[in-house]
């Protein structure tokens with residue numbers, strides 16, 4: 354079997370690529386990634402010379418290149434993670450999200466349709482999506498697979514659109530697909546623009562921790578390796594034409610999470626209790642900020658027996674340890690463009 358994983362040099366993609374390369378020595382695993390600011394081959398250094406693994410640098414927005422690539426390699430499965438993934442960036446530049454997340458996805462769908470040519474046996478287009486497509490919850494309730502889509506940010510609107518295209522290709526052309534919608538991931542290799550790695554980096558450097566609004570926003574956190582395990586399970590045992598929610602059963606208000614992070618960081622850095630908490634700074638809110646996400650992941654649990662394998666405390670501890678022992682990685686990704694982004698994103702606060 355020949356598998357294409359897009360966005361495999363990014364945060365979640367790199368964990369998915371590693372899992373597949375190790376689990377399927379007889380399958381050919383191709384990782385297609387443009388290496389944007391968020392993509393980093395350092396994330397895959399440990400497996401880069403494995404015989405069943407090939408990296409291809411390329412842009413999913415380039416339809417000619419994508420068609421040629423699919424013709425050449427005749428992929429059986431596409432696991433699609435490549436995307437613009439950060440909500441704050443989508444507020445500043447929505448079109449970049451329309452291009453990659455919508456057009457890029459449709460390019461991959463068209464290329465799959467073309468090479469599979471109505472012969473869909475053992476073929477799969479697996480689209481990785483987000484719980485943000487459902488919009489926001491109030492204080493109670495959970496997102497299920499049948500919750501109506503109601504995206505509130507340019508990022509989630511672009512992901513919702515790509516989900517619709519995948520489903521539509523299933524209905525219209527019979528393309529075999531699976532979509533999974535996952536909650537907030539954290540773990541090793543996450544780019545330090547997202548809450549947890551940004552705050553770890555700022556605590557290391559004794560910089561302010563910019564909490565948006567009153568900090569009473571809730572997210573459901575899942576350790577990234579558990580997401581990768583769920584993706585492999587759905588690839589191998591999921592029902593085609595279905596959507597699955599994946600979540601951590603692990604809701605935290607931002608401010609409570611940040612305080613736990615501060616405590617763990619003080620201990621690990623040998624700093625005085627309370628030192629990191631002093632860095633907390635309430636700043637202007639994110640426009641259109643969704644109040645609460647929480648996933649009902651009972652379908653994947655019931656049908657395939659999946660549940661998170663680590664507790665949040667364990668996952669967070671592993672994550673902090675990784676960033677503390679990979680300061681070079683952090684330094685490399687936070688030089689250059691990152692400084693401009695940081696300056697623009699946080700200067701008004």
Ligand code: NAD
Pocket residue numbers: 359360361362363364365366385386387388389390391392393411412413414433434435436437438439453457481482483484512534535536537538539544
């Ligand atoms: P990321 O930003 O860390 O990685 C995205 C990867 O896609 C990068 O390696 C980047 O180089 C690549 N890429 C971007 N544009 C490309 C293009 N035009 N052509 C080829 N490659 C391109 O993202 P992530 O957090 O790992 O998220 C991966 C996927 O999972 C996304 O589709 C995202 O919507 C989804 N998701 C993320 C989370 C989360 O908490 N991070 C949760 C649920 C779903």
Ligand code: DAU
Pocket residue numbers: 438439440441482483484485535536537538546547548549551563564565566570571572607639646
């Ligand atoms: O729910 C899944 C989604 O989770 C994924 O689809 C997205 O790709 C991923 O980026 C993530 O989106 P969020 O917007 O929830 O993640 P982020 O880490 O940006 O923010 C988490 C919460 O922390 C959110 O309520 C905003 C808040 N926040 C974030 C940043 C970067 C702050 O208070 N301060 C910050 O500086």
